[in-house]
Amino acid sequence: MREFIVEADGGSRGNPGPAGYGAVVVDAATGETLAEAAEYIGVATNNVAEYRGLIAGLTAARALDPGAPVHVRMDSKLVVEQMSGRWKIKHPDMKPLAAQAAQILPPSQVTYEWIPRAQNKHADRLANEAMDAGTRGEQWTPSATRADAIHPQAQEAPLQGRGERRDQPPPAATRTTPGGEAAKAVSDVRAARNLAADKPSVGWGAPPDLGPPTTFVLLRHGETPLTPQKRFSGSGGTDPALSETGRDQAERAARSLATHGTVQAIVASPLTRTRETAATVAARLGLEVVIDEGLRETDFGAWEGMTFGEVRERYPEDLNAWLASPDAEPTGGGESFTATAHRISATRDKLTAAYAGRTVLLVTHVTPIKTLVRLAIGAPAESLFRMELSAASLSTVAYYADGNASLRVFNDTSHLR
Incomplete structure (x- = not known):
């Protein structure tokens, strides 16, 4: 046949x-x-x-x-x-x-x-x-x-x-x-x-008429009480608010973004820590915050609130499977990295269409930011475990009209020093 x-x-x-x-x-x-x-x-x-x-x-x-x-x-x-x-x-x-x-x-x-x-x-x-x-x-x-x-x-x-x-x-x-x-x-x-x-279709040989790219400035939220303890904190946990340190980080990020003056819109995850961070930046820039469910963090199921060591002790087989395959879900019906990538890529396509040619601040979490970065550079799923992303850090990805993307900045924390 x-x-x-x-x-x-x-x-x-x-x-x-x-x-x-x-x-x-x-x-x-x-x-x-x-x-x-x-x-x-x-x-x-x-x-x-x-x-x-x-x-x-x-x-x-x-x-x-x-x-x-x-x-x-x-x-x-x-x-x-x-x-x-x-x-x-x-x-x-x-x-x-x-x-x-x-x-x-x-x-x-x-x-x-x-x-x-x-x-x-x-x-x-x-x-x-x-x-x-x-x-x-x-x-x-x-x-x-x-x-x-x-x-x-x-x-x-x-x-x-x-x-x-x-x-x-x-x-x-x-x-x-x-x-x-x-x-x-x-x-x-x-x-x-x-x-x-x-x-060449991209880089130095790219045609000059593609117009301005759609640029996502990716801001991870400021610290919460769980952040310095390195506990799993996804979309299925206690939804913690920013700590005093996290609020200071959000203010520092806001001042830095205001100095650059390029952000034209703000879109944030619906979780408390991202909404608080986004509100701080929006007040400084005089912009409204749009909430998008697609930017929420991965749901870590029964691991929410635990440290890596605690998960290793209680759910060793599930953790090994999760580390070995992006299709594996955290214990208790959490969200796999594959499912997260599907959600993030759909959100990316929606937002690049809605904000074509503009610079947009996305206030979100570790996994969504890492996923946007790895998709932009064509990296495999296991690269998520090989990126360090600090609280209140800034990264930037540009999307061009021919469908190509370019990583411009990753994990910039200079505004926090």
Whole structure:
């Protein structure tokens, strides 16, 4: 039985801004590219563009063989988790797109996997080439589907999903061509791909028109009575307030942020220690505090209020499992680091869209800050145990319109000295 891999991506330069998607269908057995799809879609958000890329990829796979299993690989955690049924779809713009994607092939025929952005370069390049052409006012499409790759049953199948008109022409990337033309198209695309590989997409070679990044200044709350004792203090414990030292730290952080004068908005975790820290900064900057549940600390279950040594003594097996795997939960139904990462990445996507191009202070906790940092630099989950994050420290991550991120500052405590 044939099996396809669909890799899809989408991007928005401004979020919302000029947007486009790219998708590629690969033969799972040989690794050979069978079809490509890409389109400039005008002004849209990253998430809309990513869903459009998924739809195009599934449509192209169905055109090749409507009965083949499809494994979708995307670097959009939101799309993967929503289409896998693990996350609810709440945004009104996402619901119809998710429904359209779900109708293209039977759900039992499609599986989803999240991959790092570095492993999704083919689809990302297609999306960026489509956006480049669109912003120049040009029409651009990738190579056509290989004619010899199409299953006979697909010749009679509608190409654009169930419920759409059958008299519409298929997308440019799924039109068939005679063998010679298809070979030339594939050759042209491979040549273009080689040229594109020589052009850096980030860093010094980044295009100059990405606009200002969305910048998160990450402030860990000040000390509580539990902090100097190094006790587990998550979202499921006693919700301690700041200590006298913590209040002084919050004031020092506020003075430093006021001196820089770049923060335009403040978003905080709902827990007492973060709300108190945020309120101190907000009073100094003359801003309002927005509370976001997604920024809360991990729930450490039965370990709340204990030291590491106490947990080691009482729950040694659970602690060893937790240290060995990000999927392991603390004793008593706490939150795993994997679950925390899903929550934080969704919150990150929501906030970067809401505050596009602005500098936002996020007042939160150790695990959310470390998670944002590790996701920005593409570090593995075990890196959480290898970062030191002090109370009332400042870190900074910038998010660019092409989907890349840059860690600028980590664990700065100079304002506390």
